[in-house]
Every structure is written in C-alpha cells, then in structure tokens.
Amino acid sequence: MSKLSSIILLMVLGSTLAYKSYSGYQVLKTAPLTSASMPYINRLSKHFDFWGTPGVGRPATVMVSPEQAPLVVAAFNRMRISHEVLIPDLGPEVEREHGERKATEEANPRVAVYDRYMGCSEIQMHIAQLALTYPDIATELVLTNTPEGRKVKVLKLSNGNAGQKALWFDCAMHAREWITPPVCLRIIDEVIADPALRDMADWYIAPLANPDGYNYTINTDRFWRKTRSPNPDPNCPGIDPNRNFDFLWDAGNPTDYCSEVYPGTNAFSAPEVAAIGNFILDNADSLVLYVAIHSYGEQILYPYGHTVEPVPNVDQLIAAGTASADAIAAVAGTTYTVENSAAGLYFTYGASDDFAYGRGAVQYAYTYELSGGGSAGFDPPASLIQPVVDEVWPGIKALVDYVLAN
Ligand SMILES: [Zn+2]
Structure with missing residues (x-):
C-alpha cells in the first residue's frame, strides 16, 4: 500500500470511528404489556433506553448494549414478559444511515429542508435567513445560550395585530428525533405563506429546542437523547429536557447521571429548559396552545403524565386532538391515537406539556x-420526510382551528 493510500485509509477510518459504533447493540421487543408489568417497566425505563412510549396493550422496545442485554433479558424473564430480538445488530444500520446522510449533504449542500436530515448549524442559519427574508412578519428570538455556546431560537410569526392569542410549537427537544425539525419548519413555511394564519394568532416555533444534543446526534452519536449539560460524572453528561420542567419535578435517582431520563439536579437546571419554561410563563396571558413534537409512536398525548385522573377540560382536549388525528388520517390513512399521557400507565414527571398546562x-x-420508521426505529428514511410533513401539517391546522374556535 502506498503512503498516500495509507493516509487516505486512516482518514476514512478516522471519520468513521468518530461516529459512535452501535455494533453489537440490539433492540428487544416485548409482547403487548399488561397493567401488572407496568411497575417493572416504569422502573426499568430509568436504567435502560426504552424507545417510544411503553404502555398497557402495546409492545415495548428497548435498545441494549452487549453488556446490558443479559440483564434486561433476565429481568423480562423474571417478570414473565415475553420478548424477541427485533434488531440483532444496530451497528450496520447506524453506519449506513450516517454514510447516506453525509453523502446526500455533500451532493446537495444547499439548504434542503425536506430532502434530507439537515445539520444543526444549517437549521439555525435557515431560521436566521427566514427572519432576514421576511422582516415584516418574522422575528428571530434567542431564548438562551446552551452549555456548548449554541442558541435556542424561536421564530415569531406575526402580523403585529395587538392583543392576539399565541401558539407555541417546539421540535427536537429529544436530540435523536430527527423527523421533528422538518415538521416545525413546515409549520413556519405555511404560516409565512398565509397571512390569514397570522391574523388568527401569533405563532412561536422552536425547530431545535435542544441544539447541543441535536448537533451531537448528527456528528457523534445517533441515539443521543438528552442535552449536553455537564454532570459530576464526566462520562455521563446530559439532562433529559422533558423531565426537567418545573412541574412535579421528580428527583428520581439524582445520581444516575447515565440514565436516559436523568431529570437534572433540580427543575430548570438545563438552561434550554429554563428558557423555554420561563418564556411560557412570561406569555401565559396570550398562549392558548402548547405543542411539543416528538417521535415516535403515532400518538397525540394530552396532560397529565403522572396520573390518569382526568383534567378539567379533558373533553375539549380530546375533541381537539381527535380533529387533528382525523385530519392526519385523511391524507394517507395514518392512524394517530389520542391519549392521556399516563393512560398506558407509563408515568412521567417534569414534562413540558404538563408544565405548560x-x-x-x-x-x-x-x-x-x-x-417511526427504518429498521432502527427512530426516524423514517429521508425519502419519507416529505410525506410525514404533508400529513402532519393538516393535523396541526385542524388542531389550531379547533383551539381558536373554542
Ligand atoms: Zn421525545
């Protein structure tokens, strides 16, 4: 091998090695869960990486490292939860997706909102560009700086009418949920294009609620979920932003920094979360709708996450959610269920929607x-970004119509 080709090989290896390998990681899938098994699943979910929202009547999927696999299998066996190996080795799938994303980015370096999964700085620049292009209606608000020096940005879209109601949407609070920013960007496109939407309300849209985490999933670790805030254990940085809001915040196991649902040392300890939470409180008089966009599960979840006791306006929450689900189903038949967050007996504390409510x-x-989609579960392949945003936007529009009419 020539010296040059050795150097090239090293460079190729180096760029591959920089992305976390999931070689040997498996995804296990259980049979539909029973209410008797949910206390165990709730406990296990603090220590292992459950995907989607586990719940009664639904199978749970959990990603395990080679070291974790025997522990989780033993726990399932002890609880008599039958299970199978859904994905025997995540490694090749993650490498394929990472290579494909980089190749399409190089082939198509223009901003390509719905053609491929964009990088963090691309999305951030796109937001800034929209504010520059439409200065009369679009304002870029910076809510805070992140621990790694990025900005949590919100695009405000408004005709400047006084005293209007306001709507909030955030995406990618969980870093690995790549399909979500394109949905926020689609909402932005629709509201920029239609003055009537801006006469209905002021719109606040945060396409990247957790930019440090999102950047980390693009460049380093596909399945990173949390923020990148430093923790006392340097091997386990990050806080689950959707457990860090100041509403029934739960200390849980405060020293389990490695947990995917680590809630932080106290509520609002993640600056991203504190900034979004304080924005909601500051605008409580005008905000009538809060929507957090996550993946995956094809669900429209309403408060609360810690109890199945119905909230006072549960009938309206269900009616608006159902109008949204019907509009989504009308596009291509995708069925979203409308559920109380805790209905599957999977309990959460410190979540953003519960805080807003x-x-x-x-x-x-x-x-x-x-x-969801792809064999890795998290996101559909890039070719499905467009169909997903095409079906979700009518659902968002139907939701907004209901909320503003009632
Ligand atoms: Zn999520």
Missing part, C-alpha cells in the same frame, strides 16, 4: 409522537 395555564397542551 399545569403551571402556564395553557388550556390546550399536547405532545405529538410522530411516525
């Missing part, structure tokens, strides 16, 4: 879990 008194608060 319980502390911000935002009357309509939801978490959308979009479609």
